[in-house]
Amino acid sequence: MENLPNAEAPLSDPWLAYFADRGHTGVRRIGAGVEGVVYRLGEGRAAKVWSGRPPADFDLVRQVYADLAQHPLPFSTPEIFDVEYQEDVLVTYERELPGDPMRVDSAHTAHERELPTQQSDALIAVLRGLAAVPGTDAMRQLTVQGDDRPLWRDHDCFRDALAALAARAAARHGAALAAYVPDFEAGVERTLKALRSLPDAPVTAIHGDLVPPNIHIDATGRPVAVLDFGFYTTAGDPAFEAAVAAAIWDMYGPHAEEHTAELTRLFARELGYAPATLTAYQAAYALTTYDLFGLDDRDGHFRWCTEQLRRNAVFSA
Known part of the structure; x- marks a missing residue:
């Protein structure tokens, strides 16, 4: 998951509390882009709160991520661990990518x-x-x-x-x-x-x-x-x-x-x-x-x- 620009969070960002209430400590907003806003959750995980509909082939892309993750590459690639909807807003839990x-x-x-x-x-x-x-x-x-x-x-x-x-x-x-x-x-x-x-x-x-x-x-x-x-x-x-x-x-x-x-x-x-x-x-x-x-x-x-x-x-x- 990319560390996108424009990461500064508004003072009243409700998603910080949302993830904290689910047991994630030290939650921090680290990026914002066309697709949505990215939060660091700790322990090598991040979450993306999508701002619109995911791509039509989202499930396929998720499978491609899983296919890549099966191979011992010398670098990390995206991987989606879980997906949920919060009041019709898509939230994906993903591997936080280093570097x-x-x-x-x-x-x-x-x-x-x-x-x-x-x-x-x-x-x-x-x-x-x-x-x-x-x-x-x-x-x-x-x-x-x-x-x-x-x-x-x-x-x-x-x-x-x-x-x-x-x-x-x-x-x-x-x-x-x-x-x-x-x-x-x-x-x-x-x-x-x-x-x-x-x-x-x-x-x-x-x-x-x-x-x-x-x-x-x-x-x-x-x-x-x-x-x-x-x-x-x-x-x-x-x-x-x-x-x-x-x-x-x-x-x-x-x-x-x-x-x-x-x-x-x-x-x-x-x-x-x-x-x-x-x-x-x-x-x-x-x-x-x-x-x-x-x-x-x-x-x-x-x-x-x-x-x-x-x-x-x-x-x-």
């Missing part, structure tokens, strides 16, 4: 040109850890944000499932993307062909959103927790995780393009992934997320996706 965010997202502070070895080593450790977790049925049943069906429905391999998702995403608002990306239709076809031509790969746990705030580290820089599964969480080729992580680590900084290229080369070398596979997956990620927040270049993510596609060697070949 602090590796760094602030590049949308809020510029990353320096030199990529710290400590951070790249932490990223590789996380990628290796997640790649050791087999993909599960619950992971296969999850729906990628923005889509209308589970990624794996009607498919028995990741490359075909991802190609079908990319085709659906391009059809959603492709005209908006084509206004900014030359030779759009041909680029889509090149990407789909590249995806469908990928070799067989292991099916492992995919987080899908390894931006810096979603990796917590300790004082030595070692990754101790990975959080916020759900945005693009699925089962699939671990090379997809590496490709996306390289692309989104620094999305908006002045050296973003250089960092993406550097991390892509590093992951190819250290993890044994084919560079062409990573490039195809990076095109697929941009093509499947471009319209989640806006449909023109006033939106930062849309603009980032158009830039990715214009310079991607698979899409723009």
Whole structure:
């Protein structure tokens, strides 16, 4: 569970007393975000008081957490121990995740040109850890944000499932993307062909959103927790995780393009992934997320996706 910003509690917060009355001592509000407010309960546990309805696939996400928790990873992952409703308000009791965010997202502070070895080593450790977790049925049943069906429905391999998702995403608002990306239709076809031509790969746990705030580290820089599964969480080729992580680590900084290229080369070398596979997956990620927040270049993510596609060697070949 993430230590979110805006954690300062109002003087009359009734949930402090609510949890204290249930035997939790030293209750403290530690975070507040879009989903709700987080409280530390002690003994490695925390509670989230949800401010709205949980995601439609909440039960699946909970099962994914349980699937991850079965494996001895070198870092903690979320786990929901119990769920209750208090006057129609959802309360989840979860594992409190250790550490602090590796760094602030590049949308809020510029990353320096030199990529710290400590951070790249932490990223590789996380990628290796997640790649050791087999993909599960619950992971296969999850729906990628923005889509209308589970990624794996009607498919028995990741490359075909991802190609079908990319085709659906391009059809959603492709005209908006084509206004900014030359030779759009041909680029889509090149990407789909590249995806469908990928070799067989292991099916492992995919987080899908390894931006810096979603990796917590300790004082030595070692990754101790990975959080916020759900945005693009699925089962699939671990090379997809590496490709996306390289692309989104620094999305908006002045050296973003250089960092993406550097991390892509590093992951190819250290993890044994084919560079062409990573490039195809990076095109697929941009093509499947471009319209989640806006449909023109006033939106930062849309603009980032158009830039990715214009310079991607698979899409723009």
